[in-house]
Amino acid sequence: MSEKLQKVLARAGHGSRREMEAWIAAGRVSVEGEIATLGDRIEADAKVRIDGRLVSLKSADEVICRVLAYHKPEGEICSRKDPEGRPTVFDRLPRTKDSRWVAVGRLDINTSGLLLFTSDGELANRLMHPSSEVEREYAVRTFGEVTDATVQQLRTGVTLEDGPAQFDAIKSAGGEGINQWWHVVLREGRNREVRRLWEAVSVQVSRLIRVRYGMIELPKTLPRGGWMELTLDQVNYLRQVAGLQAEERSLLGMDKHSVARAKVRSAKVRRAVRKHKTSGTASNGRKAPTRTRS
Numbered sequence: 001m002s003e004k005l006q007k008v009l010a011r012a013g014h015g016s017r018r019e020m021e022a023w024i025a026a027g028r029v030s031v032e033g034e035i036a037t038l039g040d041r042i043e044a045d046a047k048v049r050i051d052g053r054l055v056s057l058k059s060a061d062e063v064i065c066r067v068l069a070y071h072k073p074e075g076e077i078c079s080r081k082d083p084e085g086r087p088t089v090f091d092r093l094p095r096t097k098d099s100r101w102v103a104v105g106r107l108d109i110n111t112s113g114l115l116l117f118t119s120d121g122e123l124a125n126r127l128m129h130p131s132s133e134v135e136r137e138y139a140v141r142t143f144g145e146v147t148d149a150t151v152q153q154l155r156t157g158v159t160l161e162d163g164p165a166q167f168d169a170i171k172s173a174g175g176e177g178i179n180q181w182w183h184v185v186l187r188e189g190r191n192r193e194v195r196r197l198w199e200a201v202s203v204q205v206s207r208l209i210r211v212r213y214g215m216i217e218l219p220k221t222l223p224r225g226g227w228m229e230l231t232l233d234q235v236n237y238l239r240q241v242a243g244l245q246a247e248e249r250s251l252l253g254m255d256k257h258s259v260a261r262a263k264v265r266s267a268k269v270r271r272a273v274r275k276h277k278t279s280g281t282a283s284n285g286r287k288a289p290t291r292t293r294s
Contacts, residue, residue: 010120
């Protein structure tokens with residue numbers, strides 16, 4: 001049975017469906033030697049090339065959906081390559097065969113915390129669509145006076161340059177003087193939205209950490225720059241949110257070979273963190289508050 005070209009490429013992990021559509025529109029993809037166009041459908045045995053390079057295609061039965069939780073440090077950008085030579089969030093991820101990791105959304109260079117990556121571009125595309133309304137929770141350190149009226153205004157909504165916005169939840173998490181910690185929740189992922197909401201009420205954000213995406217929390221034991229693979233239950237939670245069928249297989253398991261592989265992966269993470277260690281300590285030496293659920 002034929003399927004849309006961009007869907008097949010995304011499922012095989014070559015990028016998100018949106019990226020694949022852009023590549024097709026730019027003439028970078030060919031099918032059986034002919035430049036592809038948006039809307040093309042292909043059979044499972046089609047020969048597809050990206051930038052002239054033959055790529056692997058997999059049926060839905062052959063693809064194992066994998067998801068990584070990554071603890072992004074400040075100072076990394078969410079792009080594969082940077083003309084300025086800055087480190088990217090892809091630098092430390094494990095290599096995959098015949099596919100690549102696709103980021104589920106983005107965090108700006110000055111934001112740290114939980115960032116998800118998947119080998120299934122279709123899953124990434126659906127989770128990033130506004131209709132998914134997945135909760136994102138952030139720990140925010142603010143600088144400036146925050147009154148009860150300010151908090152109420154952030155709950156009821158303010159007007160930004162791209163339309164009205166508000167926090168779905170906001171909760172105090174302690175602090176001293178005009179340096180306060182908060183936990184806030186959003187169900188959308190507009191560019192720099194958390195920072196812009198606070199700026200709209202004349203409060204500066206001095207530190208921002210994403211601590212939760214849906215029901216997936218940033219593991220307290222995961223070091224900055226480290227990654228871990230999500231369990232099958234966690235993967236299927238995300239697939240359910242995205243309206244996709246449950247995955248039946250996982251590269252994680254409890255047999256002795258899987259445990260040994262997990263130990264090897266853990267050692268690789270520790271080595272990568274030591275190799276690329278960056279300073280993320282706040283300038284005043286204070287630590288982020290203990291994570292709480294909003």
